[in-house]
Amino acid sequence: MNVLPVQLFDAESSTFTYILIAGDGKSAVIIDPVERHWERDLAHLARLGLELAYVLETHAHADHVTSAGKLRALTGARAAVPSGCGIAPAELQLGDGDIIGFGAHDQIAVLHTPGHTAGSVSYLWRGNAFSGDTLLIDGCGRTDFQGGSAAALHESVVGKLFALPDATRVWPGHDYKGQSVSSIGWEKRHNARLANRGKDDFVALMAALDLPKPRLIDIAVPANRNLGLPHGA
Amino acid sequence: MNVLPVQLFDAESSTFTYILIAGDGKSAVIIDPVERHWERDLAHLARLGLELAYVLETHAHADHVTSAGKLRALTGARAAVPSGCGIAPAELQLGDGDIIGFGAHDQIAVLHTPGHTAGSVSYLWRGNAFSGDTLLIDGCGRTDFQGGSAAALHESVVGKLFALPDATRVWPGHDYKGQSVSSIGWEKRHNARLANRGKDDFVALMAALDLPKPRLIDIAVPANRNLGLPHGA
Numbered sequence: 001m002n003v004l005p006v007q008l009f010d011a012e013s014s015t016f017t018y019i020l021i022a023g024d025g026k027s028a029v030i031i032d033p034v035e036r037h038w039e040r041d042l043a044h045l046a047r048l049g050l051e052l053a054y055v056l057e058t059h060a061h062a063d064h065v066t067s068a069g070k071l072r073a074l075t076g077a078r079a080a081v082p083s084g085c086g087i088a089p090a091e092l093q094l095g096d097g098d099i100i101g102f103g104a105h106d107q108i109a110v111l112h113t114p115g116h117t118a119g120s121v122s123y124l125w126r127g128n129a130f131s132g133d134t135l136l137i138d139g140c141g142r143t144d145f146q147g148g149s150a151a152a153l154h155e156s157v158v159g160k161l162f163a164l165p166d167a168t169r170v171w172p173g174h175d176y177k178g179q180s181v182s183s184i185g186w187e188k189r190h191n192a193r194l195a196n197r198g199k200d201d202f203v204a205l206m207a208a209l210d211l212p213k214p215r216l217i218d219i220a221v222p223a224n225r226n227l228g229l230p231h232g233a
Numbered sequence: 234m235n236v237l238p239v240q241l242f243d244a245e246s247s248t249f250t251y252i253l254i255a256g257d258g259k260s261a262v263i264i265d266p267v268e269r270h271w272e273r274d275l276a277h278l279a280r281l282g283l284e285l286a287y288v289l290e291t292h293a294h295a296d297h298v299t300s301a302g303k304l305r306a307l308t309g310a311r312a313a314v315p316s317g318c319g320i321a322p323a324e325l326q327l328g329d330g331d332i333i334g335f336g337a338h339d340q341i342a343v344l345h346t347p348g349h350t351a352g353s354v355s356y357l358w359r360g361n362a363f364s365g366d367t368l369l370i371d372g373c374g375r376t377d378f379q380g381g382s383a384a385a386l387h388e389s390v391v392g393k394l395f396a397l398p399d400a401t402r403v404w405p406g407h408d409y410k411g412q413s414v415s416s417i418g419w420e421k422r423h424n425a426r427l428a429n430r431g432k433d434d435f436v437a438l439m440a441a442l443d444l445p446k447p448r449l450i451d452i453a454v455p456a457n458r459n460l461g462l463p464h465g466a
């Protein structure tokens with residue numbers, strides 16, 4: 001119950017990066033690393049004596065560039081990404097129900113949770129859900145680009161994530177209010193957008209948001225589809 | 234090996250607060266909470282469905298005010314503090330070797346690690362060391378006030394903390410460079426101030442720092458000796 005990840009933060013884009021340490025204390029996985037922090041993240045792995053087995057992405061981000069390709073090149077880790085995100089150069093294209101093993105006994109399960117983007121997934125590991133931008137603390141990701149769909153997000157959260165045990169910890173892809181972690185039970189009861197809200201009501205709510213286009217989307221999405229590496233590299 | 238705390242950050246004073254979740258998933262302890270974040274910290278406990286058993290302090294801080302008294306009043310937790318810090322209104326005055334139990338099976342061991350202040354302690358829990366301002370990542374706390382002593386800090390770090398298993402994770406009281414966690418093995422080999430440095434050399438290094446007086450010390454230390462509560466409250 002107290003197996004948790006290391007949570008790292010990028011203050012510029014309010015993005016969380018996670019390091020998951022296997023039970024053997026030697027092998028690790030990193031989820032959603034941010035380009036500008038590649039040295040910080042390698043330093044954490046070195047200080048904890050960890051070998052990086054996989055770099056995972058929850059989706060192709062529109063607001064920041066990943067360091068997945070760089071970390072892969074510098075560590076020998078494999079890149080594993082959701083199959084529906086158009087991230088071609090990754091070794092593993094993950095689908096719903098796939099299992100990624102690392103360390104002696106650790107397993108991460110892939111849950112396809114479309115809605116923020118069509119390919120978005122969540123990762124499940126030892127009572128922790130890494131929900132990307134599908135489910136945020138007291139909120140959710142936007143659903144208005146990259147194959148986003150408010151109806152799909154509602155199904156992903158209410159039908160799949162809220163079906164996990166209440167005690168499952170929720171580690172989101174972003175937080176803009178200084179919050180770090182939540183639980184399925186709390187979000188199911190209190191999430192301002194999704195708790196006890198039907199699909200039609202949620203779709204109307206999301207349609208009314210009228211958000212500005214993300215500043216970096218035209219740079220970030222193509223870059224992230226190449227694991228953050230320059231094209232041609 | 235992958236039992237970790239929740240690490241929370243105060244960007245104003247670069248202070249880390251830690252929530253330790255017991256193996257039963259119901260009971261928790263908080264270390265070094267910061268006054269201005271008491272609502273954030275209570276929200277984390279509520280979202281994770283945790284009951285707060287203890288509020289712990291590593292020392293009487295000079296750079297920020299604790300929320301220990303406030304959290305105690307709002308949760309019914311007990312305050313446990315190092316006996317040498319002059320924090321009178323705490324229920325438990327802790328000495329070297331004391332054990333604090335919480336949850337069904339969790340134990341925190343108290344290690345007296347003077348040097349930053351005369352009363353400073355570190356807390357040990359399931360392969361994690363919460364080193365306060367005694368040992369920082371690639372650094373250490375200052376030793377020039379509140380009974381601080383460079384010689385004592387050298388003994389605490391080299392003699393006590395560096396004697397812990399190399400894989401012990403080090404969770405510091407502050408970080409000013411965006412780092413989150415380290416290990417005893419790494420600090421023993423690489424810490425810029427303390428790795429492979431004799432006591433006399435270290436004492437001379439610390440004496441030469443000539444740091445300015447902390448801006449908040451005359452407010453923070455008396456406040457923290459009262460668990461952050463107004464005097465007379």
Ligand SMILES: [Fe+2]
Nearest residue numbers: 061062133141
């Ligand atoms: Fe996103």
Ligand SMILES: [Fe+2]
Nearest residue numbers: 294295366374
């Ligand atoms: Fe301090």
